[in-house]
Amino acid sequence: MLLLLLILSFFLLALPFLLGAVSVCLVFTKRRKIGLILVGLDVLWISFLLFEAHLNKRSPTGHFARWCMGDGTVVQEVDDQAEDLRASASLPQIQNWAVEIMRRYDSKRLKTAGEASYWSFGSVKLDGSEISPVVSNIWKEAESPEVSIMLSDGKPECVVLASYEKGMLFGDANFISPIQAPNYQKKVVPGVYTYATYK
Numbered sequence: 001m002l003l004l005l006l007i008l009s010f011f012l013l014a015l016p017f018l019l020g021a022v023s024v025c026l027v028f029t030k031r032r033k034i035g036l037i038l039v040g041l042d043v044l045w046i047s048f049l050l051f052e053a054h055l056n057k058r059s060p061t062g063h064f065a066r067w068c069m070g071d072g073t074v075v076q077e078v079d080d081q082a083e084d085l086r087a088s089a090s091l092p093q094i095q096n097w098a099v100e101i102m103r104r105y106d107s108k109r110l111k112t113a114g115e116a117s118y119w120s121f122g123s124v125k126l127d128g129s130e131i132s133p134v135v136s137n138i139w140k141e142a143e144s145p146e147v148s149i150m151l152s153d154g155k156p157e158c159v160v161l162a163s164y165e166k167g168m169l170f171g172d173a174n175f176i177s178p179i180q181a182p183n184y185q186k187k188v189v190p191g192v193y194t195y196a197t198y199k
Contacts, residue, residue: 111126158175169194
């Protein structure tokens with residue numbers, strides 16, 4: 001979807017430059033007035049696109065502008081997901097749920113379902129009955145994420161919601177994500193991160 005938007009943005013942005021080249025050529029021919037009119041329209045079109053990109057960073061031109069500034073599609077997706085999560089009224093509920101899940105794991109009162117998938121940052125997969133409906137509602141992908149607990153020396157660090165290369169980490173306010181480059185992460189609030197892996 002994002003790739004399609006970037007292709008559309010490219011054509012939306014390439015069209016004014018193509019029109020600009022034709023306009024400049026016309027200015028130096030007998031059709032000078034038409035060329036000047038087209039140059040004016042071209043300047044207006046480019047100004048509109050830049051203004052739209054500034055107002056709405058998730059519009060096709062906004063995505064293209066962010067890409068031109070060095071934010072690839074994966075970075076944009078992670079940043080947008082962090083922004084959506086930060087604005088969500090359910091964020092404190094989910095973080096509190098995660099802290100409770102880790103407390104219950106520590107006291108051995110949590111149902112688990114074996115090891116987490118190889119691509120997850122989690123270690124122990126949660127049983128489906130342990131997953132709060134609030135957690136299921138935040139995932140925008142068609143497929144629900146795998147929910148697991150990240151362990152460090154046998155102790156729970158955070159709850160991981162992962163869907164292969166993308167995910168979220170929910171810990172207490174003191175949790176700091178261990179994810180490092182070349183992977184990308186974005187801090188949502190203290191103890192909560194969104195991420196993408198490059199595998």
